[in-house]
Amino acid sequence: MSWQAGLRQHGVPAALGAALLFGAGTPLAKLLLANADPWLLAGLLYLGSGLGLSLYRLASGAVRPKLARHELPWLAGAIAAGGVAGPVLLMLGLTSMPVSGASLLLNAESVFTVLLARFAFQENIDRRIALGMLAIAVGVAILGWPGQAHFSGLWPALAVLGACFAWGLDNNLTRKIALTDATWLAAAKGLVAGPVNLALALALGAALPSAPPTTGADG
Numbered sequence: 001m002s003w004q005a006g007l008r009q010h011g012v013p014a015a016l017g018a019a020l021l022f023g024a025g026t027p028l029a030k031l032l033l034a035n036a037d038p039w040l041l042a043g044l045l046y047l048g049s050g051l052g053l054s055l056y057r058l059a060s061g062a063v064r065p066k067l068a069r070h071e072l073p074w075l076a077g078a079i080a081a082g083g084v085a086g087p088v089l090l091m092l093g094l095t096s097m098p099v100s101g102a103s104l105l106l107n108a109e110s111v112f113t114v115l116l117a118r119f120a121f122q123e124n125i126d127r128r129i130a131l132g133m134l135a136i137a138v139g140v141a142i143l144g145w146p147g148q149a150h151f152s153g154l155w156p157a158l159a160v161l162g163a164c165f166a167w168g169l170d171n172n173l174t175r176k177i178a179l180t181d182a183t184w185l186a187a188a189k190g191l192v193a194g195p196v197n198l199a200l201a202l203a204l205g206a207a208l209p210s211a212p213p214t215t216g217a218d219g
Helices: 003-007 013-030 038-060 069-097 099-105 108-121 127-144 152-175 180-205
Strands: none
Touching: 013 038, 013 069, 013 099, 038 069, 038 180, 069 099, 069 152, 069 180, 099 152, 108 127, 108 152
């Protein structure tokens, strides 16, 4: 199969678009962290995504899918890992780390996804996937070797890697759900995880960002 034919396969353009948006989100989140608590920002971002996707589904007339009872634990685990823990860990790491270092470490999500799929969920991993995972790890090592990427200490790096592990677990748990409606799953994660992180952040003393002062012109 040629690479042109591969790009036309179902789901490939969406995956590439998701990777592009995810990559752009890291520097934007870093800018927002200048005026927001990391835990609070994690909640606001996911709540916003949940509300936005819910409005999109409402406008498009999407029908709410039915989730089987035995799939509820998988969904709850995916929300806890990928919706609650992952965003908080990333924001905490970004607070003390340059975007360049965090962006390199975020490549570990795909590695953790494959490792968990193989060793925790007993999925078969073919040679191409294993080689791809190895290429990602080697690429990160090469890019970080000259010292151009700064990780700002152990704990911020571990926080970002923890976020990658949480999202890798989320990816595997979501695969256990038979639903193919990705917008409903993403909206559900945002509408549950967002308020949870907001409540936890406020309980820990975080304050909502204040609106910039407005200046009025004298008569």
